[in-house]
Amino acid sequence: MVSADILERLSATLVSRRDADPNVSYVAKLFHKGQEAILKKVGEESVEVIMAAKDGDKLHIVREVADLWFHTLVLLAHEGLSHEDVLAELARREGISGIDEKAARKGH
Numbered sequence: 108m109v110s111a112d113i114l115e116r117l118s119a120t121l122v123s124r125r126d127a128d129p130n131v132s133y134v135a136k137l138f139h140k141g142q143e144a145i146l147k148k149v150g151e152e153s154v155e156v157i158m159a160a161k162d163g164d165k166l167h168i169v170r171e172v173a174d175l176w177f178h179t180l181v182l183l184a185h186e187g188l189s190h191e192d193v194l195a196e197l198a199r200r201e202g203i204s205g206i207d208e209k210a211a212r213k214g215h
């Protein structure tokens with residue numbers, strides 16, 4: 108199983124690209140172009156996820172979702188946020204379901 112540490116490493120890489128050369132680094136180029144360009148990529152990749160899902164090719168879906176996750180991570184970094192903020196929000200939402208998760212896991 109691939110470790111979620113990749114999010115840690117990728118986020119650190121994204122932060123390091125703030126001062127990198129836009130001619131060498133794709134992320135630095137996006138940061139340099141600014142929020143509009145990043146949002147455009149997030150929009151494009153969202154559409155590509157939808158098209159891949161309709162297509163039904165599982166590898167294609169995974170690749171497009173990876174593109175979308177990556178560009179949303181770039182957006183978070185641009186806004187001074189990170190994956191940790193999103194993970195914290197997801198953790199905060201644990202338990203909002205009407206289903207008793209412990210009982211469901213036990214098969215009750």
Ligand SMILES: N=c1c2ncn([C@@H]3O[C@H](COP(=O)(O)OP(=O)(O)OP(=O)(O)O)[C@@H](O)[C@H]3O)c2ncn1[C@@H]1O[C@H](COP(=O)(O)O)[C@@H](O)[C@H]1O
Nearest residue numbers: 117120121124131132133134135136148151173174177178
């Ligand atoms: N995970 C990714 C990643 N996923 C996708 N991409 C790039 O995202 C771009 C968008 O893909 P598209 O399919 O839209 O292709 P495109 O039409 O060429 O895109 P545009 O240049 O027109 O926006 C491509 O150039 C991909 O290479 C990524 N670029 C970088 N990373 C990670 O970011 C790190 C830093 O990258 P650099 O900033 O390039 O050093 C890398 O080590 C990787 O870990």
